[in-house]
Amino acid sequence: MTPAVPQLSLRAVLLSMLLAMILAAANAYLGLFAGLTIATAIPAAVVSMAVLRVLGGGSILENNIVQTGASAGSSIAAGVIFTIPALIILGFWQDFKYSWVLAIAGLGGILGVLFSVPLRRSMIVDQPLAFPEGKAAAEVLKAGENPEQGVKTLAFSGVLGALVKLSAASGLRLIPDAAIGAGYIGKFLAFMGSNLSPALLGVGYIVGLNIGIVVVSGSVVTWNIAIPFYKAFLLDGNAELSAMAAGLHAEEVAGLLWSKQLRYLGVGAMLIGGIWTLFSLRHSLISGVKSGLAAARQNSGTVVAETERDLPMKWMLIALVIFVLPLAALYQAIVHQWSVSIPMTLIMIVAGFLFVSVSAYLAGLVGSSNNPVSGITIATILFSSLILMLLLGRTSEIGPVAAIMIGAVVCCAASVGGDNLQDLKAGYMVGATPWKQQLMLAIGAFSCALVMAPVLNLLAAAYGIGTPTPEHPNPLPAPQATLMASVSKGLFGGHLPWDTIAVGALIGAATIAFDEWLKARKALFRVPVLGAAIGLYLPLELMVPIFLGGVLAHVVERRHGYVHSHTADEAERDRIHRPGTLFSAGLITGEALTGIIIAIPIVVSGRADVLALPAQFQFGQFVGLVVLAVIAGLLYRTATREARAL
Incomplete structure (x- = not known):
């Protein structure tokens, strides 16, 4: 039965593209800053309902199309910032090449859509998986409840996030970016x-x-156990580091030991986590690919309802060839050897299809936000590096770059593939046409790719990315990209602190064993190894507010009498958290977009303090803590008050 209401209307497509680009820019900043991105479908759905209502009213299927395309903002941003900055860190690029970033992100995202199409029937219709974020988006669309109030919440919190970012160290400098204390207790650094x-x-x-809890625990291991231990017992044995630490304050010593030595604990844990991700999903991978191909063969040549119609397989295969050829040419432009670029292309196609299947399956189980795409990408880069070492030699200078290029396309495809299945789940629940959603997500992915290089260049020029330099001593950390660069460079003869990486791998293995024990006991609390690895790698001060936000969410749940389970009351949990989720999304988007806007005068003037007020107007850490506490109170008040009203 053909739906009588419009879906791919011009206004829905344009609004979706605009939201996708805005949310991609915000997630790019967030991912480089904190190593995490957030799903954007629900905020996009709320904005769409309000905007289309102003324009005369929009159908549920139009709103679904808007959130489908806009959701590409998080997936393309993740695919790009997890990998492409590694080319800057490796020194292969001095800036982000627009045409190359566009090709990698845009074509990789489109391939993710194409690879995931055969999986829809098996994972959503025949043997349906949960797809929690897709279900949540569908419920928001069905309810259509108070979109104006939702937009007000987003706008208010967005302004708050923007004002705090403007007031911080990269802007007016009214308050610092962090409140930090360090000193010595005996010979141990606290x-x-x-x-x-x-x-x-x-x-x-x-x-x-x-x-x-998981991410902050990882940081505690690095900053409150490993760094004090290294300073007390091992620093004197490292003449170079010891000389660099001489005369520094405790806080500076901690930062030095982290940047030069102990953040590689996270590299080791991520490395073992990526391998484990691939191994643990081997059965799901095989069954997912088999069922997807079987469903594609079964539907070939049959007449299906509009609500079951995917992109035609014939046109998918033609599009696959068309979109792969530019990537093959790009690989050839890197290695200048068809005997290498052709195997690179084949690896990318095979790994892309396999890992899109993995990503889609994981998105169905645990959601896109918890989908370990970074682990999938590490596995891709490891496998690619091993093949390329046979073709180019272990000392090849271009080998690490080639491995990153393969991993970047696969990462974008896997991110979009998991996201596509979430959107198709929402569409299935509201009666949408699958091929229209698939087309919209491809358009949204390419729209995001159009803005990624300018955003990354602006952030790199204003703040620096990955590696500290004299101009940018505290750059955006870009943890996943730094990891990808470290792994690929290390495999091709680079110098890395392999002893520290080995210890991190042992920590990762212990984390996996503990998580498997929890799984066997059917515990609700779990310890995903890649989450712990992010904590091991990133500065402690970044993980503390994430932990505090998690505590706040738990308090809200308890306030409403929510009792955790995996099944019956997940819808109730979503209802409880929807106002707080919108408020949080506004904080994130407002701060991230302001960070990008602030970068413009910094780059134009060439001065990091171009917006700074005189010293007499600058306040200390205590005022900053008060501001954060006030915002936490407003978040709690919004979450509890508006949840009661739903």
Whole structure:
């Protein structure tokens, strides 16, 4: 039965493209800053309902199309910032090449859509998986409840996030970016601190208490155990580091030991986590690919209802060839050897299809926000590096770059593939046409790719990315991209602290064993190894507000009498958290977009302090903590008051 209401209307497509580009820019900043991105479908759905209502009213299917395309903002941003900055870190690029970023992100995202089409029937219709974020988006669309109030919540919190970012160290400098204390207890270095970012508080609220505990625990291991131990017992044995640490304050010593040595604990844990992700999903991977191909063969040549009609397989295969050829040419432009670029292309196609299947399956089980795409990408880069070492030699200078290029396309495809199945789940629940959603997501993915290079260049020029330099001593950390660069460079003869990486791998293995024990006991609390690895890698002050946001989400749940389970009351949990989720999304988007806007005068003037007020107007850490506490109170008040009204 053909739906009588419009779906791919011009206004829905244009609004979706606009939201996708805005949310992609915001997630790019957030991912480089905190190593995490957030799903954007629900905020996009709320904005769409309000905007289309102003324009005369929009159908549920139009709103579904808008959230489908806009959701590409998080997936393309993740695919790009997890990998492409590694080319800057490796020194292959001095800036982000527009045409190359467009090709990698845009074509990789489109391939993710194409690869995931055969999986829809098996994972959503025949053997339906949960797809929690897709269900939540569908419920929001069905309810259509108070879109104006939702937009007011987003706008208010967005302004709050923007004002705090403008007031912080990269802007007016009214308050610092973080409140940090460090000193010595005997010969042990003590360190504690918290970033004052409302966006990180919002991230913590969205990911919840479980993930908040995991990431902050990883940071505690690095900053409160490994760094004090290294300073007390091992620093004197490293003449170079010891000389660099001489005369520095405790906080500076902690930062030095982290940047030069102990953040590689996270590299080791991520490495073992990526391998484990691939191994643990081997059965799901095989069954997912088989069922997807079987469903594609079964539907070939049959007449199906409009609500079951996917993109035609014939046109998918033609599009696949068309979109792969430019990537093959790009690989050839890197290695200048068809004998290498053709195998690179084949690896990318095979790994892309396999890992899109993995990503889609995981998105169905645990949601897109908890989908370990970084682990999938590490596995891709490891496998690609091993093949390329046979073709190019272990000392090849272009080998690490080639491996990153393969991983970047696969990462974008896997991110979009998982996201596509979430959107198709929402569409299935509201009666949408699958091929129209698939087309819209491809358009949204390419729209995001159009803005990624300018945004990354602006952020790199204003703040620096990955590697500290004299101009940018505290750059955006870009943890996943730094990891990808470290792994690929290390495999091709680079010099890395392999002893520290080995210890991190042991920590990762212990984390996996503990998580498997929890799984066997059917515990609700879990310890995903990649979450712990992010905590091991990133500064402690970034993880503390994420943890506090998770605590706040837990308090809201308890306030409403929510009792955790995996089944019956997940819809109730979503209802409880929807106002807080919207408030958090506003904090994140407002701060991230302001960070991008502030970068413009910094780059134009060439001065990091171009917006700074005189010293007499600058306040200390205590005022910053008060501001963060006030925002936490407003988040709690919004979450509890508006949830009662739903």
